[in-house]
Amino acid sequence: MLAAENLVLSGRLHGVSLRLRPGEVTAICGPNGAGKSTLLSCLAGLTLPQSGAALLDGAALAAPPAEARARAIGYLPQVAEVAWDVSVQTLAGLGRLPWRTGAAEDAAAVDAALTALDLLPLAYRPVAQLSGGERARALLARVLAGTPRWLLADEPLASLDLAHQLALLAHLRACAAAGMGVVLVLHDLALAMNHADRVLVLDHGTLAADGPPDLALSEPVLAQVWGVNARWLGEPGQRALQV
Amino acid sequence: MTRPIPLLLAALALALPLSLLAGRVWIDPTAPLGSEAALILAELRLPRALLAVLLGAGLGAAGAAMQGYLRNPLADPGLFGIAPGAALGAVLSFWTGWASAGWALPAFALTGAAGAMLLLTIIAGRNGGVVLFTLAGMMIASLAGALMSLAISLSPTPFAMSEIVTWLMGALTDRSWREVWIAAPLTLAGIAVLRAAGRGLDALTLGEAAARSLGLDPRRLQLLLVLGVGLTVGGGVAVAGIIGFVGLMVPHFVRPFTDGRPSRLIVPSALAGALLVLVADGLCRVLPLAGGELRLGIALSLLGAPFFLHLLLRLRRELV
Numbered sequence: 280m281l282a283a284e285n286l287v288l289s290g291r292l293h294g295v296s297l298r299l300r301p302g303e304v305t306a307i308c309g310p311n312g313a314g315k316s317t318l319l320s321c322l323a324g325l326t327l328p329q330s331g332a333a334l335l336d337g338a339a340l341a342a343p344p345a346e347a348r349a350r351a352i353g354y355l356p357q358v359a360e361v362a363w364d365v366s367v368q369t370l371a372g373l374g375r376l377p378w379r380t381g382a383a384e385d386a387a388a389v390d391a392a393l394t395a396l397d398l399l400p401l402a403y404r405p406v407a408q409l410s411g412g413e414r415a416r417a418l419l420a421r422v423l424a425g426t427p428r429w430l431l432a433d434e435p436l437a438s439l440d441l442a443h444q445l446a447l448l449a450h451l452r453a454c455a456a457a458g459m460g461v462v463l464v465l466h467d468l469a470l471a472m473n474h475a476d477r478v479l480v481l482d483h484g485t486l487a488a489d490g491p492p493d494l495a496l497s498e499p500v501l502a503q504v505w506g507v508n509a510r511w512l513g514e515p516g517q518r519a520l521q522v
Numbered sequence: 523m524t525r526p527i528p529l530l531l532a533a534l535a536l537a538l539p540l541s542l543l544a545g546r547v548w549i550d551p552t553a554p555l556g557s558e559a560a561l562i563l564a565e566l567r568l569p570r571a572l573l574a575v576l577l578g579a580g581l582g583a584a585g586a587a588m589q590g591y592l593r594n595p596l597a598d599p600g601l602f603g604i605a606p607g608a609a610l611g612a613v614l615s616f617w618t619g620w621a622s623a624g625w626a627l628p629a630f631a632l633t634g635a636a637g638a639m640l641l642l643t644i645i646a647g648r649n650g651g652v653v654l655f656t657l658a659g660m661m662i663a664s665l666a667g668a669l670m671s672l673a674i675s676l677s678p679t680p681f682a683m684s685e686i687v688t689w690l691m692g693a694l695t696d697r698s699w700r701e702v703w704i705a706a707p708l709t710l711a712g713i714a715v716l717r718a719a720g721r722g723l724d725a726l727t728l729g730e731a732a733a734r735s736l737g738l739d740p741r742r743l744q745l746l747l748v749l750g751v752g753l754t755v756g757g758g759v760a761v762a763g764i765i766g767f768v769g770l771m772v773p774h775f776v777r778p779f780t781d782g783r784p785s786r787l788i789v790p791s792a793l794a795g796a797l798l799v800l801v802a803d804g805l806c807r808v809l810p811l812a813g814g815e816l817r818l819g820i821a822l823s824l825l826g827a828p829f830f831l832h833l834l835l836r837l838r839r840e841l842v
Binding site: 320323324325344345346348349350352353354355356358360361362363364365366369373374376377405421425 | 593721724725726727728729731732734735736737738739777781782783784
């Protein structure tokens with residue numbers, strides 16, 4: 280269980296409490312500057328709140344050792360940086376750093392992650408030669424190779440075209456189906472509406488709505504939080520936003 | 523993927539005996555060893571060759587670790603201000619006249635390096651961030667540089683001034699076993715510390731946030747790096763003066779033969795650095811030059827600058 284209890288960080292979060300469930304895809308939505316990335320970073324144990332705490336299985340995330348946290352929570356930052364031109368396989372292998380289980384187990388975990396993301400044919404290709412979509416998958420493979428129980432990703436779909444967005448979302452849904460807790464910061468409300476199990480809406484550092492997508496992203500919430508009069512069209516699972 | 527370590531070890535094993543034979547007095551390996559030649563070998567050539575190996579190994583490893591830490595292929599060990607700090611210490615030993623006492627110069631230089639390391643950790647060590655750290659290092663480097671210039675301009679005698687300037691150019695001439703015993707433990711300990719930083723440097727490949735999410739402790743990594751660079755570079759400057767370009771160039775030679783992870787670059791860079799300095803110093807001894815021999819620091823910069831420009835232009839072409 281990953282939870283936040285009354286997280287406060289001056290100017291960014293003003294008392295956010297929530298409990299996340301494994302096996303679900305949770306989307307964090309909200310206008311620019313609402314505190315989405317800060318909340319995700321707190322839940323990943325990377326940012327310390329001024330008061331309150333992020334809890335993993337009832338224990339505060341800030342407590343050492345950091346490697347135990349790193350094995351439980353995989354974090355995909357917004358800036359997809361890879362400083363050196365390593366191969367896809369080596370990149371995924373970096374996800375094994377918190378584990379000290381030996382080469383055989385590392386190789387098996389990397390192999391499983393590359394297989395899950397259809398990256399085996401590209402295993403030896405340098406990262407610099409990948410397309411945007413392949414690169415996003417390779418970075419996700421890095422997280423999956425660490426076999427975390429939680430996957431926290433900050434706008435993982437931002438730089439992808441629609442087809443690759445849908446493909447990556449399908450991979451993330453598969454992770455949740457396998458029992459992983461998946462938490463995504465998403466800007467695209469239609470993607471959150473159609474693909475998340477649960478949506479958290481942040482507004483000025485507080486939780487404005489929390490629930491299934493059609494409730495948390497209802498038209499009154501859109502008007503109140505985003506200040507946009509918009510309507511949802513289409514069937515559930517295929518909704519589109521008309522502004 | 524070729525394995526660089528055995529290859530470099532083999533090259534070193536070949537270059538080391540060859541470098542012992544070369545110099546103003548050439549030693550014929552087939553002839554029986556005279557007493558003069560034996561003296562040259564044991565007291566001049568061997569310590570000098572070992573110093574070249576130690577110095578190059580330290581600079582290569584420090585350069586590889588620095589580039590990994592700053593995630594920048596243009597980083598150089600001098601950037602942290604540790605080499606200038608050590609040089610400042612050495613300059614002060616000349617300035618005060620202590621340098622004539624055997625152990626004073628290296629002791630002063632190591633104190634200077636330690637001072638720079640301490641200052642660096644105090645200024646930048648609070649949050650473990652890379653940007654503040656780099657800026658602090660550059661500040662210390664320029665401060666040490668200014669103080670060195672001040673010491674030179676205020677030097678008590680012209681003799682002291684020329685001593686300082688000559689020493690700053692960096693060389694391995696007339697070094698003895700004493701310098702080997704100073705540099706060996708420092709350099710080897712420093713390389714071991716930098717190796718221990720390897721995991722953290724690998725994690726940093728993904729940027730600071732992702733690295734921390736992988737369990738990296740940024741403060742611990744920073745301390746390991748300051749200590750490792752301080753020991754290798756500080757020890758190197760204490761015995762040989764400032765030798766530029768080795769730390770910058772060597773990781774570039776080695777990187778294509780590794781899988782790209784910074785941790786895999788440190789030991790091969792140490793070996794390649796050792797090879798480069800050993801060969802360069804051998805060439806310095808052999809090259810006929812009016813008025814003495816070419817100083818190692820100058821030679822490496824003469825060699826390094828154009829080579830590095832070539833490398834940059836090639837890199838640019840690949841990017842375009």
